[in-house]
Amino acid sequence: MLRKRWRMLRYETNTPSMNMALDEAIAEAVAYRVAGPTIRFYGWDPSAVSIGRFQDLEEVVDMEQCDRLGVQVVRRSTGGGAVFHDNGKEITYSVVCPEDMMPKDINEAYREIGGWLVNALKLIGIDASFEPINDVLVNGKKISGSAQSRRQGIFSQHGTLLYDIDRVRMFSVLKVLPEKLDAHGIADSTERVTSVREQKKVPWDYVIAAMANAFIINKQWYVGDLTTDEMARAELIARERFGNEDWTYGR
Amino acid sequence: MVLVVDCQGKEVKDLRLRGDFFFYPEEGLAKLESYLMENSAWKMEDAETAITSFLEEHDYRVVGFAPGDLVYLLRGLRC
Numbered sequence: 001m002l003r004k005r006w007r008m009l010r011y012e013t014n015t016p017s018m019n020m021a022l023d024e025a026i027a028e029a030v031a032y033r034v035a036g037p038t039i040r041f042y043g044w045d046p047s048a049v050s051i052g053r054f055q056d057l058e059e060v061v062d063m064e065q066c067d068r069l070g071v072q073v074v075r076r077s078t079g080g081g082a083v084f085h086d087n088g089k090e091i092t093y094s095v096v097c098p099e100d101m102m103p104k105d106i107n108e109a110y111r112e113i114g115g116w117l118v119n120a121l122k123l124i125g126i127d128a129s130f131e132p133i134n135d136v137l138v139n140g141k142k143i144s145g146s147a148q149s150r151r152q153g154i155f156s157q158h159g160t161l162l163y164d165i166d167r168v169r170m171f172s173v174l175k176v177l178p179e180k181l182d183a184h185g186i187a188d189s190t191e192r193v194t195s196v197r198e199q200k201k202v203p204w205d206y207v208i209a210a211m212a213n214a215f216i217i218n219k220q221w222y223v224g225d226l227t228t229d230e231m232a233r234a235e236l237i238a239r240e241r242f243g244n245e246d247w248t249y250g251r
Numbered sequence: 252m253v254l255v256v257d258c259q260g261k262e263v264k265d266l267r268l269r270g271d272f273f274f275y276p277e278e279g280l281a282k283l284e285s286y287l288m289e290n291s292a293w294k295m296e297d298a299e300t301a302i303t304s305f306l307e308e309h310d311y312r313v314v315g316f317a318p319g320d321l322v323y324l325l326r327g328l329r330c
Contacts, residue, residue, distance in 0.1 A: 052270075052271050052272075053274075053277050054268065054269055054270055054271075054272060054274065054277075054280060055269060055270065055271060056253070056255075056269045059253075059269075060271075077277065078273070078277070079271070079272055079273035079274055079277065079314075079315070080271055080272075080273060081271035082271075106273070106275065106312060106314055107314070133314055133315070147273070148273070149275070149276075149277065150275055150276065151276050151277075
């Protein structure tokens with residue numbers, strides 16, 4: 001039963017390296033069957049840019065501006081693009097489970113969890129749609145993106161939902177590549193994104209509750225906690241990998 | 252996607268793929284890069300078929316670029 005019953009972790013904030021390390025530690029615990037499938041909601045303190053596993057940091061992030069604003073940078077273990085996690089302005093989720101609990105096809109799995117986000121937004125009165133490969137759009141603008149990984153039989157996906165947005169701050173730390181703009185046909189990159197609050201003035205707690213409700217629908221679940229072992233393992237992973245400059249600047 | 256090449260004179264010493272793509276499993280990308288280097292993929296006649304076979308053989312999955320995109324970059328490789 002442990003294998004199929006979802007553990008829901010309450011929203012909490014952590015440092016960037018700890019956030020990434022916790023997702024890894026949970027994946028390890030699920031792989032070793034000491035934890036069941038897990039849904040986690042979290043925030044970032046301090047604010048951070050997470051970059052994709054294969055990205056060139058200096059090509060996509062303005063490091064001097066990050067230093068000025070006190071924004072940290074962390075390299076994810078998942079692919080994809082750079083994301084600005086502004087403290088108190090976005091909600092990150094992660095879903096970790098045995099691979100056989102998700103569609104085998106990568107794109108279908110993105111669609112499935114994208115559907116959960118679409119449903120969460122519907123619960124707060126926002127009409128959204130899933131846009132392949134991995135985005136959720138509202139009125140043609142991105143409100144959520146995600147990155148998926150599959151390793152040792154474990155599926156994990158983390159992604160973000162923009163609650164509010166400070167465009168100047170966001171695009172002062174992210175460098176947007178010219179070809180990316182062309183691909184979307186919009187000259188001003190800042191207009192490609194939107195947030196929950198731009199669409200509807202909904203309190204933060206309502207959004208988290210809507211996400212939790214949409215994510216656990218039709219599942220057996222319980223509200224749980226991280227184990228001491230998961231925390232200890234995460235602290236080690238944070239120190240050795242995600243908080244390590246060799247990892248962050250490397251590749 | 253960007254192909255980063257280290258040259259020594261006119262010889263390719265190393266190459267790396269960078270960008271906002273997804274590669275499953277992530278660790279496989281280094282093996283693809285080694286394969287491209289060891290086989291001087293930029294000199295191959297049918298690099299697209301070779302890369303496709305390599306990915307299939309190892310059950311590697313890529314989201315965000317196709318073997319043809321990689322071949323396009325390899326063809327433009329100059330030291």
